[in-house]
Amino acid sequence: MGEERRCAPPHVHLNPPGAQTAVAIRDVSYDYVTNGRVTRALARVSLEIERGTTVAFVGPSGCGKSTLLKLIAGLVRPTEGAIAVDGLTVAGPLKNVGMAFQNPVLLPWRTVLDNLLLPLEILRENQDPRAPARALWGERASALLGTVGLAGAEHRQPRELSGGMRQRVSLCRALIHEPALLLLDEPFASLDAFTREEMWELHQQLRLQREFTGVLVTHDLREAVFLAQTIYVMSASPGRIAHVHRVSLRAPRTLEQLYSAEATALIRDMREQIRPSRRAVA
Amino acid sequence: MSPHLRRLVLPLVVFGGLVLVWEMAVPALRIQQIVLPAPSGVVRTMVQTAGPIAFHARHTLVTTLIGFAAAVGLGLLLGFLIGASATANDALYPLLVGFNSIPKAAVVPMLVMWFGIGAVPAVLTAFLLAFFPVAVNVALGLATLEAELRDVLRVLGASRWQVFRKVGVPRTMPLFFASLKVAVSSAFVGSVISETVASNAGIGYLMAVAASDFNTRLAFGGLFVLAAMGVALYGVFAAIERRITAWAYAE
Numbered sequence: 001m002g003e004e005r006r007c008a009p010p011h012v013h014l015n016p017p018g019a020q021t022a023v024a025i026r027d028v029s030y031d032y033v034t035n036g037r038v039t040r041a042l043a044r045v046s047l048e049i050e051r052g053t054t055v056a057f058v059g060p061s062g063c064g065k066s067t068l069l070k071l072i073a074g075l076v077r078p079t080e081g082a083i084a085v086d087g088l089t090v091a092g093p094l095k096n097v098g099m100a101f102q103n104p105v106l107l108p109w110r111t112v113l114d115n116l117l118l119p120l121e122i123l124r125e126n127q128d129p130r131a132p133a134r135a136l137w138g139e140r141a142s143a144l145l146g147t148v149g150l151a152g153a154e155h156r157q158p159r160e161l162s163g164g165m166r167q168r169v170s171l172c173r174a175l176i177h178e179p180a181l182l183l184l185d186e187p188f189a190s191l192d193a194f195t196r197e198e199m200w201e202l203h204q205q206l207r208l209q210r211e212f213t214g215v216l217v218t219h220d221l222r223e224a225v226f227l228a229q230t231i232y233v234m235s236a237s238p239g240r241i242a243h244v245h246r247v248s249l250r251a252p253r254t255l256e257q258l259y260s261a262e263a264t265a266l267i268r269d270m271r272e273q274i275r276p277s278r279r280a281v282a
Numbered sequence: 283m284s285p286h287l288r289r290l291v292l293p294l295v296v297f298g299g300l301v302l303v304w305e306m307a308v309p310a311l312r313i314q315q316i317v318l319p320a321p322s323g324v325v326r327t328m329v330q331t332a333g334p335i336a337f338h339a340r341h342t343l344v345t346t347l348i349g350f351a352a353a354v355g356l357g358l359l360l361g362f363l364i365g366a367s368a369t370a371n372d373a374l375y376p377l378l379v380g381f382n383s384i385p386k387a388a389v390v391p392m393l394v395m396w397f398g399i400g401a402v403p404a405v406l407t408a409f410l411l412a413f414f415p416v417a418v419n420v421a422l423g424l425a426t427l428e429a430e431l432r433d434v435l436r437v438l439g440a441s442r443w444q445v446f447r448k449v450g451v452p453r454t455m456p457l458f459f460a461s462l463k464v465a466v467s468s469a470f471v472g473s474v475i476s477e478t479v480a481s482n483a484g485i486g487y488l489m490a491v492a493a494s495d496f497n498t499r500l501a502f503g504g505l506f507v508l509a510a511m512g513v514a515l516y517g518v519f520a521a522i523e524r525r526i527t528a529w530a531y532a533e
């Protein structure tokens with residue numbers, strides 16, 4: 001199924017995105033329909049994500065953060081509005097995206113290495129020009145495993161790994177094909193505090209090296225402040241963008257900076273913004 | 283004793299004990315041999331009729347395995363279809379469940395009407411009993427695919443066919459192999475039922491003939507053979523399952 005999935009239908013008039021805009025979301029609403037009952041998950045969300053930056057979405061549970069990620073990835077289509085990635089309207093699953101979730105779903109019958117190579121196998125089968133030469137696969141996988149502290153784990157089985165190690169493998173799988181867009185849905189939520197902070201630093205390091213655009217969904221406000229250049233605070237369902245914060249901590253960021261006056265004030269502000277809408281849900 | 287050996291030895295000890303009780307109860311309670319023969323008598327008859335028993339056992343085995351093989355083929359196909367397509371699931375699953383609730387023994391006379399007495403009804407009954415567990419398990423394996431995994435692959439440009447091949451099929455294999463041991467037992471039941479009613483060969487036939495001759499020892503001999511074959515068939519496929527899906531058990 002190699003058909004073109006992204007094309008701009010004539011009736012959608014998007015403003016020509018600046019060269020710096022990786023993702024443009026215009027007036028997007030989304031309704032889930034189950035047994036004829038309509039649940040509005042997102043209402044009129046508009047924003048732009050600048051290439052090479054990471055944005056974070058925070059907000060109460062059920063406010064539509066995961067739905068927004070699926071919309072960006074093209075896994076579901078907006079009920080209203082449109083999304084453009086690299087200036088093209090998203091009309092089906094994108095092809096150059098890496099995704100990682102809270103649950104690091106690895107294939108138990110494949111070794112760590114073979115799990116990592118799965119994206120490359122797909123690219124090669126589809127004769128995607130981005131697929132590197134077969135001879136380079138092992139090297140690339142090993143290098144990536146090295147950066148997440150799993151050097152030498154290539155031939156281990158997923159079941160032999162701890163939860164944090166699996167999570168790191170899942171992150172590597174999202175990065176192995178060097179995607180332009182990385183979508184992360186609470187990827188560090190099940191990790192212990194120390195591993196989580198290591199993963200933040202790793203994420204920052206990879207982003208500075210590779211210049212991908214990152215979209216992070218998280219419940220951890222410190223995580224959002226550490227990783228994102230822009231944080232969107234969403235209101236309870238239907239999800240809307242309630243507040244936007246620019247994070248101006250200088251790069252490369254350090255964990256120390258999270259204790260700065262600026263960071264603590266920001267975290268406090270966001271907490272106050274999320275709390276009332278939590279109450280509204282309950 | 284290692285736990286593994288224990289699991290092997292304990293049932294054998296109990297089994298041996300039961301046979302011993304049986305052996306002693308028959309003369310002690312003065313039960314007539316024609317009602318309930320002692321196990322030793324049954325074994326003696328089995329040794330005397332070893333040739334015919336082997337012939338009929340082979341026949342039952344072959345009909346069972348042919349029916350079973352056909353059931354695995356169709357079961358896989360149906361399971362993949364139902365698991366991969368929501369439309370096929372909605373259309374076929376209720377029919378499948380409805381079909382499975384028909385007592386298959388009731389179908390045998392129909393099969394005899396169409397195909398006459400012989401091996402064909404036995405193969406078909408075996409097939410009818412065996413394909414359901416295969417189809418359901420395969421469909422289940424595909425239907426419970428983690429959404430996250432599918433999403434990860436879809437955003438790489440993977441087609442539904444690729445997701446099916448790379449993830450769906452291997453993920454379903456443990457369930458598929460688990461269903462084989464159930465299916466082979468069902469096929470065995472099916473072919474023996476059909477043989478007792480309408481055949482001129484097979485252990486089922488042998489037992490039916492022995493019963494009508496009041497040859498109780500031979501009838502029991504047939505039962506022993508069936509028990510041994512049933513356990514062996516189940517055992518073989520259970521072993522294959524363990525061998526192939528080691529990862530699913532190691533969790």
Ligand SMILES: Nc1ncnc2c1ncn2[C@@H]1O[C@H](COP(=O)(O)OP(=O)(O)OP(=O)(O)O)[C@@H](O)[C@H]1O
Pocket residue numbers: 032033034039040041060061062063064065066067068237
């Ligand atoms: N498949 C679905 N069918 C129907 N409603 C759904 C479905 N998935 C999500 N929803 C609803 O849409 C809303 C947004 O869900 P979503 O998963 O996007 O929230 P979230 O912000 O990611 O929440 P969390 O922080 O708990 O992960 C919720 O009200 C949820 O009940």
Ligand SMILES: [Mg+2]
Pocket residue numbers: 065066067185
């Ligand atoms: Mg979510």
